[in-house]
C-alpha cells in the first residue's frame with residue numbers, strides 16, 4: 297500500500313489550497329480525489345519537520361504528551377467515519393438532489409470560485425456559532441484544549457463537531473453541485489493545517505486577505521484580547537467584514553481560559569460536555585437552563601449573552617502549562633507504540649469498506665483503548681500499568697485469533713515479526729510494572745508481614 301498517493305509537490309500545493317478550477321472540477325462523485333485522506337501523510341511529514349526544528353532549536357515548542365494527545369483527538373474524531381457515512385455529505389446530497397433551486401454548471405470556473413467563497417463563509421459562521429453557543433462550544437472546545445500551538449494542534453478535533461457544523465453548508469446545496477462542494481470542503485480543512493505553527497511570524501500583504509499563522513494564533517489565545525476573534529478558515533476577510541478581527545499584539549497564551557489539565561482522550565473529547573450538563577442541572581428555572589445551552593460559554597444568570605470580558609482571567613508570561621514529568625523510558629515507549637497506532641488507524645481507515653462491521657468495531661475498540669492507555673500514562677494515573685498490560689495482551693490474543701483469518705496478517709514478514717516481539721516484550725514490562733504498582737498500593741502492615 298503506497299503511503300503517498302500524489303507527487304510531493306502536488307501534496308504541498310494542496311496544503312496551501314493552490315489548485316486550479318481546471319484540475320479540480322468533476323462531473324461525477326467517484327472522480328473526486330480523497331483530498332483529505334491523501335493529505336494525511338503530508339501532515340505527518342510536516343509534523344516531523346516541525347519536531348526536528350523544535351529539537352534543533354531546543355525551544356520545546358512540540359511536547360510529546362501534548363502532541364500525542366492532539367493526534368489522538370484527531371484519530372478519535374475520525375472513528376465514526378469507519379462505520380457510518382458522513383452526516384455532512386449525506387445532508388448536502390439529500391438537499392441538492394431534492395430541493396435545489398438552480399443547477400450551477402459543474403465545469404464553470406465561476407461555480408468553483410463561488411463555492412470556495414461559500415464554503416469559507418459557511419465555515420466562518422459555523423465557527424462563530426461554535427464559540428458563541430455553549431452546546432456547540434462543548435464540541436469545538438476540544439480543538440482549543442491544547443496549551444501548545446504547533447502542527448499537531450491542527451489535528452486536535454472533536455468527534456461531536458460534525459453533528460452541528462453540517463447545517464451551515466446547506467444553503468450552498470441549493471445551487472452548487474455536490475462534487476464541487478466535496479472539493480472545497482476538504483480543501484478548506486486541509487488549508488487550516490499549516491497555519492498552526494509558531495515558526496511563521498507574518499506573511500506581509502497576505503495578512504490582509506488570508507487566514508495566516510499569526511491570525512490563527514490570536515484565535516487560539518486565552519488573553520482577553522484574543523477571545524472570540526479571527527474565526528476565518530481560509531480567508532480572514534469575513535472577520536474584517538463582520539467585526540471579529542484582531543491582529544496579534546502581546547504574546548499569546550494558548551488554550552482554554554479554564555484548562556482541562558489532562559492528556560486522557562475521552563476526557564479531552566467529553567470533559568466539557570460533562571461540565572455543561574452539571575452546570576445545566578445546577579441552574580434553577582427553565583429560562584436559565586435554555587440560556588446556559590444557547591448563550592456563550594461565559595454567560596451566567598444576569599450577564600450579557602457572551603458574558604463579560606472582564607471575567608476572562610488575565611495572563612502574564614511565563615505562562616503556567618499543564619505538564620507531568622513521565623520517565624524517559626515511558627516517553628520512548630509511547631514514541632514507539634504511538635506511531636504504530638497511527639499507521640494501524642490509517643490502514644483501517646483506507647480499508648474499512650472491505651472489512652466486516654464486527655472487525656471494524658474490534659479494531660476501533662483496540663484503537664480507543666490504545667489512545668486512552670497512552671493518555672493515562674501521561675497523566676500518571678495509577679490504573680495505567682494495568683490498562684497497558686490489558687492492551688498488550690489484547691493485541692497478542694487478537695493477532696493470534698486473526699492470524700489465519702482473511703483479515704489478519706497471515707504473511708510472516710519481518711515487520712510483522714518485529715511487531716509481535718515488541719508486544720511480547722511490552723507484555724513483560726507491564727506485567728512487572730503492574731506487580732510493582734500493586735505492591736506500592738498494599739497497606740503498610742501487609743508489606744511488613
Ligand SMILES: [Zn+2]
Pocket residue numbers: 423427436439440515
Ligand atoms: Zn475555534
Ligand SMILES: [Zn+2]
Pocket residue numbers: 439449450492512516
Ligand atoms: Zn485551530
